[in-house]
Amino acid sequence: MIYLLIKNNKKKLFRNFKSGGFTLVEILVSISLLAVIILGVNRIYVSINDNQAIINDEINIQSDMEYFFKIASNNIKSADISDGTSCSVVTTNKFFLLEPDVNNFDKITFTKNGACFGFYATTTDGIGNIYLFDESASVDQAITSSNTNVLDLSFSVEDNVSTGQPIVTILVKVAPKSDSSNFVYIQNSISLNTEF
Amino acid sequence: MKKINIKNNKQAFTLIEIVLILIITSIGLTAILSLASKSINFNNVKKNMFTAMFLSEEGLGLMTNIRDTNMIISNYYNDWDNLGQTATSGSNYYKVDYYSLIATSTTGISETNLWQDEAGFYSHSSTSSSTASIYNRMITVNSFTASSSIESLVEWTGQGNDYDFKLSTVLYDLSFN
Numbered sequence: 081m082i083y084l085l086i087k088n089n090k091k092k093l094f095r096n097f098k099s100g101g102f103t104l105v106e107i108l109v110s111i112s113l114l115a116v117i118i119l120g121v122n123r124i125y126v127s128i129n130d131n132q133a134i135i136n137d138e139i140n141i142q143s144d145m146e147y148f149f150k151i152a153s154n155n156i157k158s159a160d161i162s163d164g165t166s167c168s169v170v171t172t173n174k175f176f177l178l179e180p181d182v183n184n185f186d187k188i189t190f191t192k193n194g195a196c197f198g199f200y201a202t203t204t205d206g207i208g209n210i211y212l213f214d215e216s217a218s219v220d221q222a223i224t225s226s227n228t229n230v231l232d233l234s235f236s237v238e239d240n241v242s243t244g245q246p247i248v249t250i251l252v253k254v255a256p257k258s259d260s261s262n263f264v265y266i267q268n269s270i271s272l273n274t275e276f
Numbered sequence: 277m278k279k280i281n282i283k284n285n286k287q288a289f290t291l292i293e294i295v296l297i298l299i300i301t302s303i304g305l306t307a308i309l310s311l312a313s314k315s316i317n318f319n320n321v322k323k324n325m326f327t328a329m330f331l332s333e334e335g336l337g338l339m340t341n342i343r344d345t346n347m348i349i350s351n352y353y354n355d356w357d358n359l360g361q362t363a364t365s366g367s368n369y370y371k372v373d374y375y376s377l378i379a380t381s382t383t384g385i386s387e388t389n390l391w392q393d394e395a396g397f398y399s400h401s402s403t404s405s406s407t408a409s410i411y412n413r414m415i416t417v418n419s420f421t422a423s424s425s426i427e428s429l430v431e432w433t434g435q436g437n438d439y440d441f442k443l444s445t446v447l448y449d450l451s452f453n
Contacts, residue, residue, distance in 0.1 A: 120305070127312045134319050142326060149330070234395050236374055244345030247338075249374040251397050264323050267398050269334045269374050271341035 137256030140227035145254060145266050148210055148223050152199060155212075156248050157273040159190040161241065167196040167215070175239040175246050175272070185233040188248070189213070199223075201233035207257060208233075229255045231263055246272045317435050328411060328430040328441040331390070331398060335415050335428030336445050338372045342379060343447045353449040354419045357381055363419035370415040373399035385414040385431055410434060422449045 102110075159175050167189065171177070181187040185208075187200035196215035201208055208230035211220040224230055232253035239246035248270050255263035289297075339356070346353050352362045356370055356379035370379035371388040374397065382388055390398045390413055391406040398409060416427040427444040 124308055124312055128315075131312075131315045131319065135322075138319070138322060138326070145326075232396065234397065236397060238374075238377060241348070244348060244377065245341050247341045247374070247377065249334075249397065251395065253396055262323075264327055265392070265396050265398070266327060266330045267334060267374075267396075268330045269337040269341065271337050271344060 141254055144224045144228040149268055153270050156270045160192055162191050167191040176237045178235055178237055186235045188235045201230045227257050229257050229260055231255055324432055324434050331411055331413055332428045332430045332441050332443045335413055336443055339426050347450050353451055354424050363417055368417040371400050372415055375399040375401055385412050388412045388414045
């Protein structure tokens with residue numbers, strides 16, 4: 081359109097059109113076109129960059145959660161039935177103790193080879209982490225990395241051996257560190273390996 | 277030697293040429309923009325897929341639990357719905373959740389919607405405080421005398437498309453009698 085305008089009015093508006101140099105209007109038009117193109121390309125670049133950050137966050141969550149469920153599954157599957165003496169918190173003939181933790185997340189405790197183990201989540205500096213708790217160790221081991229923000233950890237336990245094989249259902253609400261509104265729920269049920 | 281015809285060289289672009297240029301440019305731009313929006317969509321699909329993967333795995337875990345429970349309480353190993361009889365030959369369709377720990381036979385995947393309770397747990401029971409999730413989960417069992425093949429299929433709809441994720445395993449009769 082602009083070009084047509086220029087073409088139709090060139091005799092009135094511009095002098096020396098044939099002398100080879102660019103006129104001010106031509107340069108202005110080309111610069112503004114260039115600016116529009118650069119802005120467009122920049123937007124695409126920014127959106128690709130954002131996407132890469134999101135994908136990176138999701139890969140972090142994925143590897144953290146796969147690792148947690150692997151460890152939780154290995155440990156819970158081989159939990160021992162409590163005789164009421166070891167790991168004093170566990171009731172006789174059951175396997176697990178559930179209690180609310182500091183942040184109202186669930187904490188699960190069980191016996192393994194006569195020692196107390198468990199999992200819980202806690203929030204430090206606004207970032208939630210899942211920890212493996214070992215009675216004999218002085219420091220609890222964080223299982224999730226600092227890139228992952230655990231918003232909630234819940235357990236549902238059915239561990240009365242007389243009615244069936246004990247099972248633990250784990251639910252984690254997890255989000256990337258950068259954006260806690262972009263959360264995802266992950267649920268898995270772990271059936272014990274113990275034979276009766 | 278022929279003279280090169282330069283008569284038309286000083287002519288400006290015609291309307292058709294400009295329109296053509298605009299069309300080509302806009303096709304190029306649309307392609308790039310659709311690529312960007314596709315990758316945003318892909319992120320959402322991937323996020324839902326992650327939840328679906330674990331839900332599918334849970335389906336297998338729950339069926340394993342039922343098999344083990346049947347061993348403990350001396351049921352048939354493949355009495356998935358606790359009705360005191362073995363599963364029939366051919367494909368049997370069930371829904372199962374952590375809440376009931378007993379499979380219920382179902383006719384199709386459209387009837388196996390998973391609901392999320394207040395705490396966020398996924399199950400098939402819908403109460404006033406639970407919300408329907410986007411996921412459906414159906415267990416397909418092909419039962420034989422000493423073993424059953426189990427298939428856990430999770431389906432969901434996101435951004436107008438249907439997706440699914442499927443895991444399978446074989447569960448054996450461990451009663452050895």
